[in-house]
Amino acid sequence: MPKVRCHFISVIMKTFKTIWYIIAMFVFQFLDALKDIRMQSLPSQSVLLGLIAIFAIIMIFFVFNLLRWWKTKIYIEGDTLIVERNQLSQSKTTVKLSSISTVNLQQNIFEKIFDVYTLQLDINSSVTANKTDFSLIFEDQTAFAFRDYILSYLDNGITFNEIPSESASSHSYGMEKNSEQIISFPFKEVLRHCVLSFSFLGGVYAIAIAAAAVCAYFTSGEKTHPVFFPAVLSLFLAVIPFIYKSLTAFLLYHNFILEKNGDKVIVSYGLFTRKQFTLPLDKTNALIIRQPFQARLFNLCYGEILNVGMGGDSSQNQSPIFCLLVKPDVLQSIIHQIAPQFVLEEKEEKSPKTAMIPILIKWGFWGILFLAGFSFFYKWWIGLILFLGFLLCGILSYTTKGLKLYEDKLSVTTGVFDKRTITASYSKIQNTSAKYGPISRLLKLAHGNVSILSSASNQNNSIGYFPEQVFDTIFNQTVSHDSMNKK
Structure with a gap:
């Protein structure tokens, strides 16, 4: 595959991202200069020096990014992606195509003007799980060619000396070749998701x-x-903040489409910035079902897909959403079509009633501290309201938490106002822990945590209070599935 550079527009974009705060600092210099010009007089010496300094800084960063762009080549050699940079110090980054977990395309308004795309690549590594590993800006044909080449290799393990001719043809977001549309969301359903998904x-x-x-x-x-x-x-x-989040969420999820192409899921959405996530299902670690508090009142939920090493959707600080708010049975039907191994066939088990004791003790302890503080320093009735609020949180925490163990997977439900259920295979669990306090040990209960390979926000997943033998089962299943994988 021939060596290529990123599109030249990447130089301008990187320069602007580097210096925008410098421009903001000297905005008053610009205003003073405009004021002087409007009064038909030359700007003052201090204003001119400030403008010259800003221009010099811009040129320094621009030249630096220009040289870096010119000396950087990207190409694929066999089964390896190579990013080669020959500046004063040479560097060469190599990545096996088989280690790439997601191949994503993104195009904002500025990129649309120049007909370029940002190709985002994530690798299955816990070290870089919180960020995108590669973000490369190419013209449209090159971006789609790289994407198709990598996906073709992930599908078939076949490499080509050159990009197939059909990859160079024009592409557009929407229905990909040989893909099946699972669901799309019209205007009112996107709006419903935006209204019901803000933080309670x-x-x-x-x-x-x-x-x-x-x-x-x-x-x-x-x-x-x-x-x-x-x-x-x-x-x-x-x-x-609510107006902003609702508006940006609507613009983000506009024209939301979920497709399946073989063993890959394709998620496309966005109005001004169009995003497309291509997610190989063989690298999927878990699925997450979320129910914001408002959505729980209407029995609605949405789903996120968690792939190995994904940086996720940084703008929303979450993993990519594969389905907006729908009824639980509709969501399970969608999961059955794209990843049947994550379908929840049975109802989750709730914590035993005795679990209310340690939960209310924990929440009540903080409530008592606030009650005492407000009673002593301010008004007792405010402390009483907060105390009752903490007890309410404890009750909601008890009623929300759930757990279900299957033969090959487990699902863990947590939350207080919002509800979150994560489903993962035992083979994807990295470690499991169980904790026993004096009260829970007396009640023969334990609470714990399971961790999986993902970004920091989804890595640790707490389990509520359940009988001790439940955690023994999780330990045994995790060890047995891990040994089976090693064989």
């Missing part, structure tokens, strides 16, 4: 700020204007 605790916090602002405004004995602007500012700060 964030909503409580916003309501508290808004209530405090309104109370401060109406109870102030001073003139209206000293309190009015702080109150409006507090309301603005409380409401704007």
Whole structure:
């Protein structure tokens, strides 16, 4: 495969990402210069020096990125991806194609103007599980050619001296060749997902700020204007995050499409920035089913797919979503079509009633501290409300937690207001731990944790209080499946 460079536009994009904060620092220099020009006079000496300094910094970074771009070549040799850089110090990064876990394409508005794509590659490594390993900007034909070449190798293990001719043909997001559309989401369902998926605790916090602002405004004995602007500012700060998140989520998940092509899942979405995740199912570690608190009221849930070494969707700090909010039976039907090994055939088991004792002791301890603090330093009734709130959290935590052990996998459910269920094969579990406190040991209960290879947000998964023999079963299943894999 011939050696290629990234598209030249990558030089401009990297330069801007490096210096944008410098430009922001000197924005007043620009304003002063414009003011002087408008008054038909030359800018002051300090303004000119500031503009010259900014221009010099921009040129330094631009030349550096230009030389780096010119000296960097990307190519595939046999079954290896190679990124070669020959500057003052030479470097050569090699990656086996078989170690690539995901091949993703992304195109924002700026990239659309120049008809280029960002090719994102993740490898199955825990070291880089929290970030994208390679982010390469190519013109459209080169980006699709690299993607098709890598996916072809992952499918068949076959390498070519040159890219197949059909790879150089025009491509577009949407239905890929030989792919089957599983589900797509129209406008109203995307909007529903955006409205029902915001953070419940964030909503409580916003309501508290808004209530405090309104109370401060109406109870102030001073003139209206000293309190009015702080109150409006507090309301603005409380409401704007929800408006922003709902708007950006709608733009992010616009025209959401899930497809399956052989043993790969293809997820496409986005309005201004169009993303396409191509996820080989043989490198899938787990599936996650999430139910935000508001969605639980309507019995809706959505799913995330967790592949080995994925950096995930950094804009949302989560793994790629493969399905927006739907009914649980619809989600299980979708899972059955794309990854039947993760279907939850049976209802999960809840913690025994005796588990309420250690759970309420833990939550009640923090509630008592707040009750004592507010009673001593401020108003007792606020502490009482917080104490009752902690007890409510303990009850919700007990009712939410669940566990189900299958022959080849387990599902773990956690949460307080929001509900999260992760399903993983025993062979994908890296380690399991069980903890016994004095009270739980007396009740013959234990709580613990299972960890899998993933990004930090999904690596450790807590298990609620269950009988001790349940953890013995998990230990035995994990060891037996691990030994089978080694054979």
